[in-house]
Amino acid sequence: MPVNLQAILDAPIIQLDTIDSTNNYAMRLVDADTAQEGLTIVAASQTQGKGQRGHTWADNPGESLLMSLIIRPQHSLERQFMFSATVAVAIANVLQKLDERCDVQIKWPNDIIINDKKAGGILIENIIRGSSWTYAVVGLGLNVNQPLLPAELPYATSLHQATGRRFDMDELLSQLRQEIITLTAHPQADEDILAQYNDSLFRKGSFQAFGKDGDRWKAEILSVTPDGKLQVRLEDGTGIGYVHGSVEWIWG
Known part of the structure; x- marks a missing residue:
């Protein structure tokens, strides 16, 4: 229709x-x-x-x-x-x-x-x-x-x-x-x-701090996939995708 x-x-x-x-x-x-x-x-x-x-x-x-x-x-x-x-x-x-x-x-x-x-x-x-x-x-x-x-x-x-x-x-x-x-x-x-x-992705190409369960780390923001996963590259070069809610975005 x-x-x-x-x-x-x-x-x-x-x-x-x-x-x-x-x-x-x-x-x-x-x-x-x-x-x-x-x-x-x-x-x-x-x-x-x-x-x-x-x-x-x-x-x-x-x-x-x-x-x-x-x-x-x-x-x-x-x-x-x-x-x-x-x-x-x-x-x-x-x-x-x-x-x-x-x-x-x-x-x-x-x-x-x-x-x-x-x-x-x-x-x-x-x-x-x-x-x-x-x-x-x-x-x-x-x-x-x-x-x-x-x-x-x-x-x-x-x-x-x-x-x-x-x-x-x-x-x-x-x-x-x-x-x-x-x-x-x-x-x-x-x-x-x-x-x-x-x-328009905020901090694309930059390293961003994330956290979970008291741990903190940085990862380079690459892109977002059609199913909404945030693709990042860890400091050791490993690629990974985050589902919304699985990690905390840390400002600063």
């Missing part, structure tokens, strides 16, 4: 002052069978913002873009990472065009990096019924207009910090939403998206 791109773009945008999390709100709509593709939830503040692997997403009210977008994936179930990569590339495409002072990269698997610091994170929650990938809820938390971020987050930044500009949140939402919907509704070939993802 052909995808009606305009119908998806015309889906409602629900604006909220405060919510537990925009992803939770979207998931409740899906559970109640009141969701539709393209429906977007935006909040000025979240009380229980969610990050990857159970981490929380902290935000200053009105200064972050907090959104969740309901998508009906055109990717097959076994290509879930390619859907995630498509979303990350779409976001990076928009942010890279905002200001020449922004060097936008993607930290494996789906953090948004601006000028070597984390500006945002993507959390995708999938609804699978039987063997059908019914919906994906694409959550994005992006630091936008914060002039300062907490001292305990030395590796975090905002668009305002990177550029000195303040951004119109509605306009930014519109641009991001349109690019995500457009790229996921008509997916590019996996090799093309993966090439764009790897071209």
